[in-house]
Every structure is written in structure tokens, then in C-alpha cells.
Amino acid sequence: MDNLAIIYDEKFLLHAPQFYHPENPQRITSILNLLKEKSFLNDVQIMRPALAPDEYILSAHSGEHLSLVRDSIFEGKNFIDSGDTYVVNDSWIAALLSAGSGLTAVDLVADKKAKNVFCLIRPPGHHAGVSTPMGFCLFNNIAIAAQYALQKYKLNRIAIVDWDVHHGNGTQEIFYDTEKVYYISLHQYPFYPGTGSEEERGAGKGFGYTLNFPLPPRTDGKKYLQLFDQYILTELKNFKPQMILISAGFDAHAKDPLADMKLDENDFALMTIKLNEFADKNNIAIISFLEGGYDLNALAKSVFEHLKILKQ
Numbered sequence: 001m002d003n004l005a006i007i008y009d010e011k012f013l014l015h016a017p018q019f020y021h022p023e024n025p026q027r028i029t030s031i032l033n034l035l036k037e038k039s040f041l042n043d044v045q046i047m048r049p050a051l052a053p054d055e056y057i058l059s060a061h062s063g064e065h066l067s068l069v070r071d072s073i074f075e076g077k078n079f080i081d082s083g084d085t086y087v088v089n090d091s092w093i094a095a096l097l098s099a100g101s102g103l104t105a106v107d108l109v110a111d112k113k114a115k116n117v118f119c120l121i122r123p124p125g126h127h128a129g130v131s132t133p134m135g136f137c138l139f140n141n142i143a144i145a146a147q148y149a150l151q152k153y154k155l156n157r158i159a160i161v162d163w164d165v166h167h168g169n170g171t172q173e174i175f176y177d178t179e180k181v182y183y184i185s186l187h188q189y190p191f192y193p194g195t196g197s198e199e200e201r202g203a204g205k206g207f208g209y210t211l212n213f214p215l216p217p218r219t220d221g222k223k224y225l226q227l228f229d230q231y232i233l234t235e236l237k238n239f240k241p242q243m244i245l246i247s248a249g250f251d252a253h254a255k256d257p258l259a260d261m262k263l264d265e266n267d268f269a270l271m272t273i274k275l276n277e278f279a280d281k282n283n284i285a286i287i288s289f290l291e292g293g294y295d296l297n298a299l300a301k302s303v304f305e306h307l308k309i310l311k312q
């Protein structure tokens with residue numbers, strides 16, 4: 001069994017804006033270039049993702065959501081929402097492969113072909129809610145993967161740790177009333193998309209299975225690591241997840257143009273170490289999904305540090 005597999009398809013590059021937009025194909029090519037330069041890919045298997053079948057997209061999204069995304073793309077619209085989530089004709093294949101990546105990743109860890117998996121994907125996913133594509137996200141890739149693991153492999157407890165600088169409102173919404181998925185997010189607050197207060201703890205059976213750490217601008221990596229030590233690792237220990245999924249955005253990096261946090265690439269390595277040690281100790285897998293991160297250089301360096309740990 002390999003320690004790390006990477007899921008990637010060059011069709012992710014086809015989802016390309018016809019104007020300047022921070023969520024663009026260069027994000028992925030800058031990561032790949034650095035990984036090649038560091039010879040990181042010499043002994044890591046790169047797998048192509050499956051296309052997500054409707055059945056699993058519909059486990060996280062409404063039929064209206066699926067139709068809205070499909071119709072907007074094939075009707076030739078430029079934006080799918082009120083203005084920040086662009087689409088082009090090839091966005092459809094990119095979105096299906098991005099959503100399918102988590103399915104391939106879950107199969108790989110279930111078949112013991114990889115201990116950890118990184119989904120090097122776009123469009124990102126964590127803002128896409130039950131019926132709302134938004135925030136550069138068409139389908140909620142990580143939520144679809146979690147639903148797949150719950151349904152196909154009958155898992156009962158999946159932890160999602162979301163350290164993208166923005167609150168993953170979509171993921172929170174999709175799992176708000178279930179005790180099977182524990183959603184934990186650290187994010188700048190108040191900030192886009194507006195959700196993610198401490199009071200949002202889940203509902204019904206899901207009460208206590210949503211945990212938000214809203215953080216002020218200029219929060220540094222030391223604070224993030226303290227929160228892992230003081231709260232998050234204890235929560236994970238009590239929850240006993242059978243799998244950890246990470247919404248790995250790297251836009252909390254100090255150099256990121258879209259946010260105001262103060263992390264550096266080493267902080268992403270240190271957070272990964274904490275989760276990886278927990279996963280090793282409990283003999284469970286980590287599947288990490290690329291979300292945000294908009295300074296190309298900071299993004300590539302941060303992903304490289306993240307992957308070095310996941311490969312150990």
C-alpha cells in the first residue's frame with residue numbers, strides 16, 4: 001500500500017475563466033510545477049478520477065441544484081449565481097470529475113491501495129450547499145465523498161476538518177442534522193460567506209456535530225495550532241472518526257490576496273502533522289481536498305508541505 005495517492009485530471013484545467021478570476025487553472029499548474037521541480041511525483045501514484053454519477057451528486061444536492069448547474073453550463077451562461085461563480089462549456093466535465101475524485105479516493109483507501117489521498121482538483125466545493133452553487137463552487141466535492149463513504153462502505157462516523165480561510169457553509173448545511181459527519185471549521189470571521197459563528201452547532205440528531213472556530217483577521221498559525229491542541233484533537237478522540245476528510249484551502253496564508261490571516265506554509269505542515277499523527281494512531285485514512293488558495297506561489301509551497309506530511 002502506498003502512503004499517498006494523488007487524484008488529478010488535466011480536464012480540471014478546462015474550467016477556465018474568459019476574464020481575470022482568482023480561481024483559475026494556473027492554481028493547479030503552479031502546484032504541479034513545484035511538485036515536479038521537487039521530484040515529488042517520482043514515487044507517488046497519480047490516479048484519474050471517476051465521473052461522479054448523478055446518484056451521488058444527489059446525495060448531497062437537490063435535483064434543482066443539479067439541473068441549475070447543468071442548464072447554466074449548457075445554455076452558455078457566464079455565471080451560475082449572482083456573480084462570483086463563473087462557468088464555461090467545459091466546466092461540466094471538470095465539475096463531474098472534481099466531484100468524482102472523492103469517490104475514487106474513498107475506493108482507494110477502502111481497498112487499502114493508499115493510506116492517504118490528496119484530490120488535486122478544481123472547481124472547489126465547500127461553499128456549494130444543498131441547492132446553491134456559490135463562491136467558485138459548483139458541487140460540494142467533499143460532501144459527495146462523505147456521502148459515498150457512508151452509503152457504499154457503511155461508515156458511521158466521518159470527520160471533516162475545514163481550514164480554508166472561508167467558512168464551508170455548504171458542507172455545514174449538508175450535514176447540519178446528522179451525527180454521522182462531524183464538521184469542524186476554522187475560518188476568518190466575520191467574512192465571506194457570513195456563516196460560521198460559534199452558535200451554529202448542528203440541529204436535531206446533528207446537534208453537537210458542527211463546531212466552528214470563527215477567528216479575527218490577522219490570526220496566526222500559532223493560534224490555529226493551539227486550537228488543534230486544546231479542542232480539535234480532543235473532539236476527534238471522542239468522536240472516533242473512521243475517516244478524516246480535510247477541506248484543504250490554503251487561503252489563510254499571509255500572502256493570500258483574498259483574506260487577512262497570517263499563516264505560512266509551515267503552519268499547514270504542522271496542522272497536517274497533528275491530523276496525520278491522530279490518523280496513524282487510530283489506523284484511519286485522510287483524504288484531503290483542494291479548496292481555496294489564490295497566491296500561486298504560496299499555494300504551491302503550502303500544498304507541497306501538506307503533501308510531504310501525508311506521504312510519511
Ligand SMILES: [Zn+2]
Binds near residue numbers: 165166249251291293
Ligand atoms: Zn477559501
